[in-house]
Amino acid sequence: MTKPIIIGIAGGTASGKSTLAGLLADALSDWRVGVVRMDSYFKRGENVPTFFSPSRQRVLPDHNRPDTADLPKLCADVDAMRASGDYDVLIIEGLMTLHDDEVRERCHLKVFVETDDDVRVVRRIKRTLERNPNASLEDITGYYFESAHRGHHAHVAPSRRHADIVVFGGKDFGIGVSLLAAWTRERCVQT
Helix, strand or coil, X not given: CCCXXXXXXXXXXXXXXXXXXXXXXXXXXXXXXXXXXXXXXECCHHHCCEEEECCCCEEEECCCCHHHECHHHHHHHHHHHHHHCCCCEEEEECXXXXXXXXXXXXCCEEEEEECCHHHHHHHHHHHHHHHCCCCCHHHHHHHHHHHHHHHHHHHHHHHHHHCCEEXXXXXXXXXXXXXXXXXXXXXXXHC
């Protein structure tokens, strides 16, 4: 295995992917760690996939499909980061990290964050209200059930089969982070 070690983290919306990635990066602070967030590659403007929302009676952006992110750009950036020699560890986190063959093939370790739908919807509501206090509960739950929930079961949940390890996102990540950090440190020393 060569450096950087690349860890892919996938899971549904509000499953804890970003939290796990941040905690793992912190646990590996003695190494040079880069975090690549798939959300940063969401398509913008007219390139955004859309869906018709029955609850809102209009077309809305759909960020819960494989074509929602510019994955070729993400892969090119990961390849550039890998070639730069500036990183010992790269963490790629996002909905489609394990769904997409090109992204998945770059990962030495593939992690899926499994979190109950009930927990994810409550987290999604809280997160949206923190970012936009004027958002209505109806709009948040409508989008969740019409886009996020459907996308999760169509694309994200099936990608779990590609995971080397599944971490439960409904509670403290302490043990999971410790195990992932230990595995990563061992691989970094070997390379």
